[in-house]
Amino acid sequence: MRINYLLYTLLCFFVIFTTVNTVSAQGLNTSNLKDVKVDNLSDDEIMAYYNKAKSMGYTVDQLGMMAADRNMPHAEIVKLKNRIAVLEKGEKVPVPTKTKVTEKNNTDSLAGNNKSASDREVNEDAFLVPKQSFKRDSTIFGSELFFESNQVFEPNLRIPSPANYILGPDDVIYISVYGYSEKNYELTVNAEGNIYIENIGPVKVSGLTIEEAGAKIRKNFASTIYKGINSGQTKVDVTLGSIRSIRVTVIGQAMKPGTYTVSSLTTLFNLLYQCGGPSDNGSYRNIELIRGNKVIKTVDLYSFITMGNKADNVLLQEQDVVRIPYYQIRTTLNGQSRRQGKFELKDGESLRQLLDYSGGFSDSAYRSNIQIKRLSDLGYKLYSVTENEFETFKLKSGDVLTIDKALNRFLNRVSIEGSVFRPGDYELKKGMTLKDLLTVSGGLKEDAFLERAIITRTNSDLSNSTIAIGLKDWNASSDKVILENNDIIKINSKFDLKDMETVSINGEVRNPGVYTYSNKITLKDLILKAGGFTDAANKRGVEISRSIKKIDAQADVISQAYVLKADLSKGLEMNDNDIPLQPTDVVSVRTDAQYNRIRSVNVLGEVMRPGNYVLTSSGERISGLIERFGGFKSIADSNSITIKRIVNTGLSASERQEIMSRMLNIKKDSLLEDNDLKEAYLKDVVLMGVDINKVKSDIGGKDDLILEDGDLIQISRTSNVIQTIGELRNPTLLTYESGKTAKYYIKKSGSFTSKSKKSEVFVLYPDGTAKSVKKFLFFKSYPEVKSRSQIYVPAKVENKRSMSTGEWLAVSSMAATLGTMVIAILNVTK
Structure with missing residues (x-):
């Protein structure tokens, strides 16, 4: 009862949703589903049908069997199954389109709408198994053919019908009659293997090739309705139309063994591609094609990989079985071959065949000997196979072969260095002398030191010896020196044997530095080489400091140099x-003492006229600058100004280190080991905060700082937020509330973590000043917080660990405070 209901549902579903050429849905024969087209169904329609059938307890395979009973084409059943499989994964499937390949030929004018083999309608997607990603050992030779991205064996369904193609049920045959009579037939081979021809009857073609079937059809036509065939007035073309599907099976060591429904034009290589090829344990050399319970072909993929031989790529037939056995012999090749990896060998193949499969030796390989490691019952054994044994040495499974690199040494080389025209390495010929080598290297340069040349020779025990020879009469003397392998001849230049002579210039020239001394160079020459004077140069007082070559070592006061002065105010022209x-x-x-460089500062931020301002005097202060840039915008925080200044604090590195260690309670070792931390406390760029209210109330006072060249003045936008940073459970930005202390904002940030160093909490105010927690007996007093303040909670410091964010900010703020303190002291002492 359930089966009948399912069939009824299946038939009704296709009646409603199928469009078949010129046949309407109402006219569809519900007992015959041969005209069903799965491509015309949407994803939603297929899933609605499948979900209904699944709720009644039926599988996809059972549905396929029932559809086949109603003559649904096998290709359409395969497509339906594939669509359901992909849709169950939640993927959308594009509806495959049919590709019609048309090849024009000379019979078109005679045959009218004659259909040739290349006019076949091919639905490629109907026979493709969805691609699967397989994990495989990529070092196995041949495995690259079956990578997902490789399409070497991708089936091609647009090829002409092979001459040896065997017809079977569901194949469609096109018959074109043209000439004296014209007619076209499109006939399908039925389950009994026959085609039915009008006025002739059934003709059995199953099991025949397309050529044999054509001859049989012509014979039937000639004896019945087309008598003109015998005289040649009527011609008949028989071609293959739509192709059938067949079922083949892959067993053994395949990546995905199983039964596959494929096109009848599918070859053995196509099937191997669809099943993923041999697994990591499968053979590439002994793949068996079994037909009728007999092995009809044994396939060696290496023949195709190494020579491109496709003789084994035969067409498959219904019920064929492809068996991939385990490999028998597999070896591993390492080292200096053109390809390394794992190679499979057949019985009787030698080391020479393995080298051929790997492409042979690389250019840098040692070719006379190959090392082989082989596992025996008692352990590993080593074999050194020489070149004359390559043809006969038989390998065993598991052997590991290593090809070494050739030695980096020369057997006939001599070298010459130094003052010759063509220094370098040269071939050592029999009986070659030093004169011969000097000749081929172009001879001696003019600056060669002829008093002594050095030959460094490598002895038989690899020690070195030195041979000296004079070259004043090198044509005669060098002819007596016989060279040996790896001799190195060094010929010095005269200039190599004395210090490089230089002169230097510093001060107000455009390119100060050290210049090579040359004979007769003068003071004016050197100034021109250095690009001439700058505008600040004092040309009247140019000094030349000259060393004294001979000194009195016993004198009470030793003079080392004297100074010459020159007046070049008249220029660099030629004169005496x-x-x-x-x-x-x-x-x-x-x-020049009278030269005054223009000094300037840069104003950024929320002011009326930001930009670069030239300082009008050496003592110009902040109050005067405020007047010049027109005051603050309404959105500016006019209570404080931040100044970034390049300044030398005057403190040594050890003094800065001592102050920073004491202020932050950080051990000196930690300061010395951390390069970033050292840079922070040694830097000469500091931040200063200025309270504008104090400046306005006491113009010219200590808070009204004198500006310096290069100062960067920043006026920030007003804000009602404060920031908490460091070892808190939730460091964040918080809304400012008047009169609250740091403790209040720390609680709002989730309070301290287990790593917090509570005693070192401090607040950095917008003007650059800072206040820390004060402790009296058992009580802590937290500083009050102003708008735009930052609250830092450092972490507990451990030896040899990186600084936390809070500690880094603490270091930066303390360094800035240290700089501010020193600047304030310097300003007071001015």
Whole structure:
């Protein structure tokens, strides 16, 4: 009862949702589903049908069997199953389109709408198994053919019908009669293997090739309705139309063994591609094609991989079985071959065949010997196989072969260095002398030191010895020196044997530095080499410091240098007042005392006229600058200004380290080991905060700082938030509330963590000043917080660990405070 209801549901479903060429839904024969087209169904329609059947307890395979009983084409059943499988994974499936390949030929004008083999309608997606990703050992030779991205074996369903193609049920045959008579037939081979031809009757074609079937059909036509075939006035073409599907099975060591429904044009290689090829334990050399319970072909994929031989790529037939056995012999090749990896060998194959499969030796390989490691019952054994044994040495499964690299040494090399025209390595020929080598290297340069050349020779025990030879008459003397392998000849230049002679210039020139000394160079020459004077140069007082070559070592006061002065105010023209320079002279061009560089500061932020301002005097203060930039915008925080200044604090590194260690309770070792931390307390750029209210109330006072060249003045936007940073459960931005202390905001940030160092909490105010927690007996007093303040909670410091965010901010703020303190002291002492 349930089966009848399911069939009824199935038939009604296809009646409602199927469109078949010119046949309307109402006219569909519900007992015959041969015209069903799955491509015309939407994803929702298929799932509605499947869910209904599944709720009644039926599987996809059972539905396919019932549809086959109602003559639904096998290809459509496969498509339906594939669509359901993909839709169950939640993926959308694009409706496959049919590709019609048309090949024009000379018979078109005669045959009218004649259909050739290349006019076949092919629905490629009907026979493709969804691609699967397989995890495989990529070092196995041949495995790359079956990678997901590789389409070497992708089935091609648009090829012409092979001459040996065997017809079977569900194949469609196109018959075109043209000439004296014209007619076209489209006939399907039925389950009994026959086609039914009008006025002739059934003709059995199953089991025949397409050529044999064509000959049989022509014979039937010629003896019945088309007598003109015998005289040649009527011609008949028989081609394959739609192709059938077949079922083949893959067993053994395949990545995905099982039964596959494929096109009848599918080849053995196509099927191997669909099943993922051999597994990591499968053979690439002995794949068996079984037909009728007999092995009809044994396939060696290496023949295709190495030579491109497709002789084994045969067409599959219904009920074929492909068996992939375990590999028998597999070896591993490492080292200097063109390809490394795991290679499978057949019985009787030698080391030479393995080298052929790997592409042979690499260019840098040692070719005379290959090391082989082999496992025996008692352990590993090593074999050294020489070149003359490659053809005969038989490998065993599990052997590991290693090809070494050739030695980096020369057997016939001599080298020459130094003052010759073509230094380098040269071939050592039999009986070669030093004269021969000097000749091939282009001879000696003019600056060669002829008094002594050095030959470094490697002895038989790899020790070195040195041979000296004079080259004043090198044509004669060098002809007597016989060279040996790896001799190195060094010929010095005269200039190599004395210090490099230089002169230097510093001060107010455009390119100060050290310059190579040359004969007769003068003071003016050197100034021109250095780009000439700058505008700040004092040309009247140019000094030349010259070393004294000979000194009195016993004198009470030893003079090491003396100074020459020159007046170049008249320019660098040619005249008699130029001074010749000597090696090691140092020229100093001082700054003119009357020259005053323009100094400026930069104003950024919420002011009326931001930008760069030139300082009008050496003592210009902040109050005067405020007047010049027109005051503050309404959105500015006009209570404080932040100044970034480059300043030398005057403190040594050890003094800064001592102050920072004491203020933050950080051990000196931690300061020394952390480069970033050292940079923080040694830096010369500091931040200063200025209270504008104090400046306005006491213009010219100590808070009205004098500006310096390069100062960067920042006026921030007003804000009613404060920030908590460091070892808190929830460091964040909070709304400012007047009169609250740091403790209040710490509680609002989730309070302290287990790593918090509560005694070191401090508040950094917008003006750059800071206040920390004060402790008296058992009581702690937390500082009051102002708008735009930042509350820092450092972490407990342990030896040899990185600083926390709070500690870094603490270091930065303390460094800024330290700089501010020093600047304030310097300003007071001015």
